[in-house]
Amino acid sequence: MTDSEWAKQLRAQVVDELVEGGTITTPQIEDVMRRVERHAFAPDNNLEEIYSTYAAVITKSDEHGIPMSSVSAPQIQAMMLEQARLEPGMRVLEIGSGGYNAALIAELVGPEGDVTTIDIDSQVTARAAQLLAEAGYSQVRVLTADGESGVPSRALFDRILVTAGAWDIPPAWREQLTEKGRLIVPLRMRGLTRSIGFENRGDRLVSDSALVCGFVPMQGSGAHREQLLLVNGTDEIGLRFDDGLPIEPSRLDNAVRSPREEAWTGVSVGRHELIESLPMYLATYLPGFCIMAVDPDLDTGLVAPANRSFAMAAVDTATGDTFGYVTTRRNVDGATAEFGVHALGPRRSHLAAELVDLVHAWNTQQRGGPGPRIEVVPADTPDADLPGPQVIDKRHSRVVLTWPPAGTSADSPTQ
Numbered sequence: 001m002t003d004s005e006w007a008k009q010l011r012a013q014v015v016d017e018l019v020e021g022g023t024i025t026t027p028q029i030e031d032v033m034r035r036v037e038r039h040a041f042a043p044d045n046n047l048e049e050i051y052s053t054y055a056a057v058i059t060k061s062d063e064h065g066i067p068m069s070s071v072s073a074p075q076i077q078a079m080m081l082e083q084a085r086l087e088p089g090m091r092v093l094e095i096g097s098g099g100y101n102a103a104l105i106a107e108l109v110g111p112e113g114d115v116t117t118i119d120i121d122s123q124v125t126a127r128a129a130q131l132l133a134e135a136g137y138s139q140v141r142v143l144t145a146d147g148e149s150g151v152p153s154r155a156l157f158d159r160i161l162v163t164a165g166a167w168d169i170p171p172a173w174r175e176q177l178t179e180k181g182r183l184i185v186p187l188r189m190r191g192l193t194r195s196i197g198f199e200n201r202g203d204r205l206v207s208d209s210a211l212v213c214g215f216v217p218m219q220g221s222g223a224h225r226e227q228l229l230l231v232n233g234t235d236e237i238g239l240r241f242d243d244g245l246p247i248e249p250s251r252l253d254n255a256v257r258s259p260r261e262e263a264w265t266g267v268s269v270g271r272h273e274l275i276e277s278l279p280m281y282l283a284t285y286l287p288g289f290c291i292m293a294v295d296p297d298l299d300t301g302l303v304a305p306a307n308r309s310f311a312m313a314a315v316d317t318a319t320g321d322t323f324g325y326v327t328t329r330r331n332v333d334g335a336t337a338e339f340g341v342h343a344l345g346p347r348r349s350h351l352a353a354e355l356v357d358l359v360h361a362w363n364t365q366q367r368g369g370p371g372p373r374i375e376v377v378p379a380d381t382p383d384a385d386l387p388g389p390q391v392i393d394k395r396h397s398r399v400v401l402t403w404p405p406a407g408t409s410a411d412s413p414t415q
């Protein structure tokens, strides 16, 4: 078998998997992902690596080995193309250029369409421009620019697809959309990233889908670093806050000296069941929500999360001296696990009870439901004009999360 035949077979396997798994539902997306050669955009990698459904091809890393640029995983590209609902003739801006995704977009909007892809890194744009031209997509405009400002000279766009992890929505993205335009963006909210499909509603953006994803971070003027709070001043337990530290860090210093409060919820989860809406639910209702990680080399057993690199956690914002996290324990059936919470600090009983109540509320009201509606309004919008009370404030925008009322959500799982 020639390399080209082998690549075609591997590509077919990837697309079959994405169709069977439900990521691809649109025939046009299936067709272009079967036809356009992904390996033309990763000439230095081997075919098995390139045609891996859930893995990105890393094309550039920083001095610490952290990926800064990639050709995104086929699953992520397919998912965002589905969210974008591209049609022939559309004008599209892609922010973050790997080449392959722009080629897929160019196929989907056809010869009457118009595709601009921009990247902040001139090495990335040089690479993308060359590979796009070699693959026959020289009509795609490749520019070097900070995506924070969009591309005013080419606006308006029917679609803007952001392909780097954004912490905020700068005004340019909404202003450069047509009246019925859509913005697809991996947005971070309290440390959780969701690829959100937004409709333009004039003065605001309103979500119609929010799907779990991971992305390299946004660089340039929109870059935003999360803050790490080391509990007790050592590297053993770290709490990562993405939207500002809600407490004075030293107040947590004595929390680990208290006994650990443990409470179990009676709420169980299947071993392979997706529960993406639980972290989002806790992040919505707990202003002190954070992600806890434990250094395995320094772990003295002060905390015992089920997953040491990612545990849903929160600090008690009333006093700042107590924190807690969600864990699980295996049920006797071996196939399911029960959610529990641990809390440490003077208000441990109070925080544990609050976390248990939230897990119960999620279980009875939102589990398997569509998740929250996410609305983005300008940062100067007064509280009285917000569409709901649960808000995460960013630099340029206010992100409002509204969960469906209890009893309306159980039938239509999209998360």
Ligand SMILES: C[S@@+](CC[C@H](N)C(=O)[O-])C[C@H]1O[C@@H](n2cnc3c(N)ncnc32)[C@H](O)[C@@H]1O
Residues within 6 Å of the ligand: 068, 069, 070, 071, 072, 073, 077, 094, 095, 096, 097, 098, 099, 100, 101, 102, 118, 119, 120, 121, 124, 145, 146, 147, 148, 163, 164, 215, 216, 217, 218, 219, 220, 221, 222
């Ligand atoms: C995941 S890669 C893009 C993948 C690409 N869309 C593909 O074909 O799969 C993310 C890119 O975003 C770029 N990027 C990061 N911050 C940016 C910014 N502020 N403006 C434009 N590009 C940015 C990075 O340089 C990187 O190349």
